[in-house]
Amino acid sequence: MASQPLTEPAARTAADWRDFYALTKPRVMTLVIFTGLCGLLAAPGPIDPVLGFTAILCIAAGAGGAAALNQWWEADLDGQMKRTRHRPVPAGRVSPTSARDFGFGLAGASVLVMGLANDWLPAAILAFSIFYYAWIYTVWLKPRTPQNIVIGGGAGAFPPLIGWVAVTHHLSLMPVILFLIIFVWTPPHFWALALFVQIDYAKVGIPMMPVVAGERSTRRQILAYAVLLLAVTLAPWVLGLAGWIYGVSALGLGAMFVWLSARVGLRQSVPEGDAMKPEKRLFAYSILYLFILFAMLVVDHVAGLGA
């Protein structure tokens, strides 16, 4: 079932500013801002604090705009899922047209300000990341393939790359590795969530991996990606692009990630009504993992150990 934007008339009450704020998916934006900031701080070279703040603001606004467009497009599906039915558009607090215009406006403004205040290379990458999330993931991939999370995860991987390029004004290997870290982190993170909310996704016909390929396959792939993630996160240390503070942190955090993924991946049977504790634990840890890993990258850089 492909999603279509809602076309109902506007709600009887005017939308509150908090409803528009909710359209930007603030909890996701926290991670976007943090990883973008880490990319900016870990990059070699100085950046004026005002321009650095502006770059992070543009990354956040771009992500918020893309999130609003995602909510506009998927409002009909969101209304059928327990987890998302209270979002502003399906709940009737914001009209679909307002959500659409807000999304486009915020996205466009973020790219323009990034280009004028900073440089057109990070602005171009930001524009592509918005297109990637709002179109490639939301409209094209999500309703069509269980690999939607794998490829769509690229959208969330752009912030540290953009933050880095906002400082250096050119692309190099390290920001690409930062991109790959989040790219490879996204599938086990989302599939852990999908394992304990799969009923909701099945109801609206979204081809999430547990629904399409089955739980067992999903569990194996979570473990496989966790091992791959460990290898990717160690690459900066091995290549001499980051120091031992980051390297040891990546090793320890990654080992824990693999351990928790193994508890999910090697689980043979899940009884009816199971509380799904290993899956929830992995999902919660995956968020903490990313925060700490990127924080250690900054600490490593500040300590003068990075390239």
Place this chain on the structure above:
Amino acid sequence: MSQPLTPAELAAYRARQRSRSRALGLILVGLAVLFFAITLVKIKHAADLRRANAVAKPVAPAAPGAQTGH
């Protein structure tokens, strides 16, 4: 045709509009301050670059037989 708003609904509607307008006003003021700060930074960078170029540019020696003023 939709029903007209009751007085209570109208009051809630206006309150939300005012709240949204206040938030938008704050955002616009914040953006104006930010753009001003960005402008100052850009002007300072341009001035620093011009000063650095002036220092780096070698001074051409005077040609032989040129008037020296005495």
